[in-house]
Amino acid sequence: MAIARRHFLVLLGASAGAFTLDACALAQNAPSQNKPSPGKTGAIQLPALPYAYEALEPHIDAATMRFHHDKHHATYVKNLNAALDKNPELKSRTVEQLLRDLNSVPEDIRKTVRNNGGGHVNHSMFWRIMKPKGGGEPRGPIADAIKQNFGNFAAFKKQFNEAGASQFGSGWVWLVRSKDGKLAVATTANQDSPLSEGNYPIMGNDVWEHAYYLKYQNRRADYLSAWWNVLNWEEINRRFVEGGKAA
Incomplete structure (x- = not known):
């Protein structure tokens, strides 16, 4: 009986160990939007996606969302933090404030802040103005x-x-x-932000190839048309009101 009991305890311990290893593997493979991004205190953080990678399908595919958020946006955040580490006094200002006054940013990191700060702010907005089962006619103000x-x-x-x-x-x-309070359609190159031109971005669509090429290849017009099906008009209304206060 003692031998049988000892054998049972060994098996139980092995099972518990296997369960722990499986749990760790699951945690490591979980989508990044369910985990806070690593970073030291005070560093710019990669915002979590407000929905699953596949939530915007069939209009935007899961593979594109995964690479777009976890690779491209994450790289902007990493590069921006590296630049700000060289001038820690800038960390008392928001990224939006830096973009509004790029001439006040030291010249040696100005281009990095422009490109990567713009990329971070642009994409942080982009994720929020989309949602599953969105689109339709605009509502509200x-x-x-x-x-x-x-x-x-x-x-x-x-x-x-x-x-x-x-x-x-x-x-x-x-x-x-x-600047005069009117709404206008505008374009910017690369990751430039309308904030740097004195304009407030209410909504915007990313037309970099990484935003659509896996699904649409060179058919940018098809991507632009499909994008209206995932718009989050509630968030766009919030930004419209916020932009009025910022004007």
Whole structure:
């Protein structure tokens, strides 16, 4: 009986060990949006995705979301933190404040802050203005503002898509609140932020190839058209109101 009991305890210990190893493996393989990004205190953090990688399918595929968020955005955050470590006094300012006044950023890191700070702020907005089962006609204050500035939603959508399709190379297409308070469609190259031009970005679509090429290849226009099906108009309305306060 003692031998049988000892054998049972050995098996139980082995099972517990295997369970622990399996749990660790599962934790390591869990999607990054469910884990806080590593970083020292005070460092810029990679924001978690507010939904699963596959949540925006069929319009934006899971593979694109995984690489876009976990690789591209994460690299902007890493490079930005490395630049700010060289000038820790800048850490008392938000990234948005730095982008609004790039001339105040030391010249040796200005380009890095412009590219990677812009990439971080642009993408942080991008994840939030999309959601599963989104899209449809705009609602709330933004709907009235679009009608006032563009005539109707169809005209605005057409202008936005045409601007995005014609943006040469990498960049973004935006709906911004300009310095005079009016809404306008604008484009920026690379990861430049409208904040650096004195405009407030209400919504924007990433037209870098990494945002769409796995699914749409060179059909950027198809990607632009599909993107309207995942828009989060509640968040866009929040940004519209916020932009009015910032003006």
